[in-house]
Amino acid sequence: MRVALTNFTPEPERTVAAAAKLSTSQLSAAELKETLTPVQIDKLLSHLISAGHLSPFEHASFTFVIDGISRACSHQLVRHRLASYTQQSQRYVAVKSLEYVTPPTIAAKADLKAKYNDMVQQAHKLYTEMVDAGVPAEDARYVLPNAMETKIVMSMNARELMHACSLRLCLKAQWEIVDLFQRIKEEVQKVAPRLGAELQPKCFALGYCNERESCGLFPTLKEIKGGVSTSAQ
Amino acid sequence: MRVALTNFTPEPERTVAAAAKLSTSQLSAAELKETLTPVQIDKLLSHLISAGHLSPFEHASFTFVIDGISRACSHQLVRHRLASYTQQSQRYVAVKSLEYVTPPTIAAKADLKAKYNDMVQQAHKLYTEMVDAGVPAEDARYVLPNAMETKIVMSMNARELMHACSLRLCLKAQWEIVDLFQRIKEEVQKVAPRLGAELQPKCFALGYCNERESCGLFPTLKEIKGGVSTSAQ
Amino acid sequence: MRVALTNFTPEPERTVAAAAKLSTSQLSAAELKETLTPVQIDKLLSHLISAGHLSPFEHASFTFVIDGISRACSHQLVRHRLASYTQQSQRYVAVKSLEYVTPPTIAAKADLKAKYNDMVQQAHKLYTEMVDAGVPAEDARYVLPNAMETKIVMSMNARELMHACSLRLCLKAQWEIVDLFQRIKEEVQKVAPRLGAELQPKCFALGYCNERESCGLFPTLKEIKGGVSTSAQ
Amino acid sequence: MRVALTNFTPEPERTVAAAAKLSTSQLSAAELKETLTPVQIDKLLSHLISAGHLSPFEHASFTFVIDGISRACSHQLVRHRLASYTQQSQRYVAVKSLEYVTPPTIAAKADLKAKYNDMVQQAHKLYTEMVDAGVPAEDARYVLPNAMETKIVMSMNARELMHACSLRLCLKAQWEIVDLFQRIKEEVQKVAPRLGAELQPKCFALGYCNERESCGLFPTLKEIKGGVSTSAQ
Numbered sequence: 001m002r003v004a005l006t007n008f009t010p011e012p013e014r015t016v017a018a019a020a021k022l023s024t025s026q027l028s029a030a031e032l033k034e035t036l037t038p039v040q041i042d043k044l045l046s047h048l049i050s051a052g053h054l055s056p057f058e059h060a061s062f063t064f065v066i067d068g069i070s071r072a073c074s075h076q077l078v079r080h081r082l083a084s085y086t087q088q089s090q091r092y093v094a095v096k097s098l099e100y101v102t103p104p105t106i107a108a109k110a111d112l113k114a115k116y117n118d119m120v121q122q123a124h125k126l127y128t129e130m131v132d133a134g135v136p137a138e139d140a141r142y143v144l145p146n147a148m149e150t151k152i153v154m155s156m157n158a159r160e161l162m163h164a165c166s167l168r169l170c171l172k173a174q175w176e177i178v179d180l181f182q183r184i185k186e187e188v189q190k191v192a193p194r195l196g197a198e199l200q201p202k203c204f205a206l207g208y209c210n211e212r213e214s215c216g217l218f219p220t221l222k223e224i225k226g227g228v229s230t231s232a233q
Numbered sequence: 234m235r236v237a238l239t240n241f242t243p244e245p246e247r248t249v250a251a252a253a254k255l256s257t258s259q260l261s262a263a264e265l266k267e268t269l270t271p272v273q274i275d276k277l278l279s280h281l282i283s284a285g286h287l288s289p290f291e292h293a294s295f296t297f298v299i300d301g302i303s304r305a306c307s308h309q310l311v312r313h314r315l316a317s318y319t320q321q322s323q324r325y326v327a328v329k330s331l332e333y334v335t336p337p338t339i340a341a342k343a344d345l346k347a348k349y350n351d352m353v354q355q356a357h358k359l360y361t362e363m364v365d366a367g368v369p370a371e372d373a374r375y376v377l378p379n380a381m382e383t384k385i386v387m388s389m390n391a392r393e394l395m396h397a398c399s400l401r402l403c404l405k406a407q408w409e410i411v412d413l414f415q416r417i418k419e420e421v422q423k424v425a426p427r428l429g430a431e432l433q434p435k436c437f438a439l440g441y442c443n444e445r446e447s448c449g450l451f452p453t454l455k456e457i458k459g460g461v462s463t464s465a466q
Numbered sequence: 467m468r469v470a471l472t473n474f475t476p477e478p479e480r481t482v483a484a485a486a487k488l489s490t491s492q493l494s495a496a497e498l499k500e501t502l503t504p505v506q507i508d509k510l511l512s513h514l515i516s517a518g519h520l521s522p523f524e525h526a527s528f529t530f531v532i533d534g535i536s537r538a539c540s541h542q543l544v545r546h547r548l549a550s551y552t553q554q555s556q557r558y559v560a561v562k563s564l565e566y567v568t569p570p571t572i573a574a575k576a577d578l579k580a581k582y583n584d585m586v587q588q589a590h591k592l593y594t595e596m597v598d599a600g601v602p603a604e605d606a607r608y609v610l611p612n613a614m615e616t617k618i619v620m621s622m623n624a625r626e627l628m629h630a631c632s633l634r635l636c637l638k639a640q641w642e643i644v645d646l647f648q649r650i651k652e653e654v655q656k657v658a659p660r661l662g663a664e665l666q667p668k669c670f671a672l673g674y675c676n677e678r679e680s681c682g683l684f685p686t687l688k689e690i691k692g693g694v695s696t697s698a699q
Numbered sequence: 700m701r702v703a704l705t706n707f708t709p710e711p712e713r714t715v716a717a718a719a720k721l722s723t724s725q726l727s728a729a730e731l732k733e734t735l736t737p738v739q740i741d742k743l744l745s746h747l748i749s750a751g752h753l754s755p756f757e758h759a760s761f762t763f764v765i766d767g768i769s770r771a772c773s774h775q776l777v778r779h780r781l782a783s784y785t786q787q788s789q790r791y792v793a794v795k796s797l798e799y800v801t802p803p804t805i806a807a808k809a810d811l812k813a814k815y816n817d818m819v820q821q822a823h824k825l826y827t828e829m830v831d832a833g834v835p836a837e838d839a840r841y842v843l844p845n846a847m848e849t850k851i852v853m854s855m856n857a858r859e860l861m862h863a864c865s866l867r868l869c870l871k872a873q874w875e876i877v878d879l880f881q882r883i884k885e886e887v888q889k890v891a892p893r894l895g896a897e898l899q900p901k902c903f904a905l906g907y908c909n910e911r912e913s914c915g916l917f918p919t920l921k922e923i924k925g926g927v928s929t930s931a932q
């Protein structure tokens with residue numbers, strides 16, 4: 001998996017802060033943008049988040065080039081509807097090279113791993129045979145497994161990034177999409193450390209875990225009410 | 234594939250027409266809804282469409298239960314972002330029974346069909362073996378092919394249905410999603426014939442085909458300019 | 467202000483529950499919808515909300531006819547983007563009768579009230595004079611005040627209704643839009659009591675107030691950390 | 700009215716083209732972005748538009764600071780839901796200086812203009828009197844006219860800019876929002892001439908006018924069928 005932040009709104013944190021300031025100011029947005037100090041920006045972003053005023057974060061947009069995630073993972077990713085995607089098509093691009101993802105739980109068991117590799121290779125071999133026999137790529141791909149790698153370009157604004165990370169950085173999410181959003185967070189942190197720090201699993205904002213069982217980071221509400229500490233589990 | 238319209242805004246055409254009428258009337262929407270005659274509704278909907286005033290069509294919502302489409306098809310379907318989806322999860326539901334889709338181009342060739350069936354069965358067998366060996370269902374599914382069937386509940390309003398059908402009823406779209414939207418159109422036509430009639434491939438609105446090659450229904454712009462009639466192709 | 471729920475997805479709570487159940491079940495949505503008992507539905511909706519799985523609530527859509535809110539209020543309302551609106555136009559409909567909203571804080575002061583009424587009437591008189599002199603209605607309306615009444619048809623699904631109510635039922639929101647969403651909540655409660663009960667200001671979900679000052683219903687985080695009880699304020 | 704493009708996705712046209720190319724290529728998006736020539740970019744964008752493949756245009760985002768439009772205009776602007784807005788609030792910011800818009804049709808008639816100016820000044824005077832008497836700014840503003848100026852920050856991607864311009868550059872749209880989008884188009888053209896050229900009223904794509912009456916640029920469908928040339932009108 002490779003994730004690269006290829007484009008983003010320049011000065012994303014200043015842009016968000018200046019827009020937010022506008023709604024309660026007589027100054028123009030251009031004036032505000034110039035005069036804000038880093039300390040003011042930091043304070044303003046903190047206030048917006050604690051007050052739940054998240055719409056100004058939409059003015060900072062980030063475009064990622066994502067290579068080498070499985071189709072299983074991309075199927076989950078594109079369910080986030082407030083974002084833009086352009087994905088490599090299995091309809092138009094014949095899958096020539098065999099690139100696929102192996103989950104760690106399978107890689108950990110030598111016998112299953114061997115069978116898994118063999119199965120994926122056989123599926124791809126039949127795929128190629130069908131394409132060579134005149135079956136359209138869009139139909140031959142029905143035999144390809146979820147493991148096959150795909151490429152996707154995604155644009156998402158900072159508000160939606162915070163929302164998606166709240167769900168996908170939770171350790172109860174599926175391992176590959178957790179991995180993907182950790183890399184997305186790292187990319188954002190390089191250019192916008194303050195925003196990057198806000199990309200957190202939902203338990204940080206809630207103050208508790210709302211999954212059936214906690215990963216240990218925060219106790220569930222049941223545990224809090226029952227007086228059971230997480231470390232005692 | 235089974236498509237059932239299980240819920241929809243009652244009196245969808247009257248609802249759209251009454252809302253549209255409101256924007257240029259002194260009457261209340263409630264009054265308008267009662268007084269509109271079928272002829273007036275029909276005329277009003279025609280005007281809205283020819284003038285491109287499509288937002289009133291958003292007030293009519295339709296919920297479909299879709300069973301037995303492939304994961305290849307559902308991956309395309311959920312790319313329509315202005316709609317709501319709840320899909321059967323391969324993460325939480327272990328795939329016990331083997332139900333899958335076979336594209337007609339594969340079914341048509343006896344030898345490939347046999348190999349295809351065999352491959353899907355072997356993949357499912359390995360899936361089951363891995364789940365039995367303790368691999369989580371969410372990881373074991375990486376070996377399952379795109380052909381596997383899924384179930385999905387979709388809600389979409391009439392405006393987005395018109396847009397999605399403009400793309401997906403085009404015969405250049407992928408055969409399974411064409412089939413899906415033809416069934417969706419049939420379901421809508423049963424309860425809202427006027428709206429159903431507007432669910433058409435894009436060429437009907439354009440007056441020409443904007444694909445690289447026409448299916449023959451309408452000529453391409455190049456053919457029109459070049460004076461080549463479609464029947465002469 | 468008059469708010470009427472004129473259309474909604476039949477059996478909205480059952481619809482949401484059946485869709486949600488689908489994602490973790492082998493049964494079809496149609497089967498699920500028939501077999502769910504009221505107790506199961508209630509339990510399932512509670513679980514979805516506490517776990518933050520809100521997307522199934524999108525399958526229940528509600529259409530309201532709203533008459534007699536001010537343009538000041540409608541301007542705020544249409545900022546909720548995940549909804550559909552058809553509004554009476556001041557461009558095409560000449561404003562013949564003078565209908566406007568008077569805020570209670572103005573109505574409470576006899577002298578200001580008299581001046582306010584007079585000013586609105588004068589503005590409308592000049593509006594009529596300009597229209598009669600050939601100024602287009604779309605330009606003459608520039609002189610009309612924010613107080614002028616408007617009509618709007620709004621469709622919003624249950625998920626977005628919960629979100630909008632979390633913001634607009636907060637007593638720190640503007641009085642007219644609080645009033646509007648209280649009536650919306652009442653309309654929903656009549657046909658879907660379980661869903662209606664979930665339409666609550668944000669403090670109910672947070673467990674504290676995230677405004678600068680609390681209305682007294684919940685303490686702010688600062689008050690909680692400082693050990694100050696709200697009743698002691 | 701002042702419109703400034705303060706932020707945008709760097710190299711917007713190259714970004715769109717590289718994303719689009721990805722869907723039918725074996726190369727990575729990063730490789731594609733580097734290798735595309737200006738001629739290839741131009742050709743690719745033309746193809747995407749003629750084929751109606753508009754989703755890649757979503758990867759280019761533009762942020763505008765807009766000062767000095769009327770509330771009448773901003774009310775229309777924010778109806779475009781696939782965009783992000785932060786607007787100066789009349790709830791929190793007391794309107795101290797009197798800045799307002801006068802439509803040309805009113806400015807053209809000396810007597811009406813004088814009455815209009817006088818009315819707006821009186822309304823603002825009463826507003827100030829009410830605020831001084833303790834009426835909250837959010838209520839006092841009910842007396843302020845639609846003409847009052849507002850400031851707004853708007854982010855919109857290139858796909859939605861094309862859609863909004865198709866509606867708002869039509870000369871049948873309201874003069875102030877036509878003016879606004881003409882300035883938006885000029886700002887885009889400075890940094891992305893190819894994209895800017897695509898910001899056109901809907902008649903350019905349709906090849907005819909779908910309003911009741913044409914402005915003369917393109918004939919209506921009725922006129923085309925009836926054989927009436929626009930120049931002969």
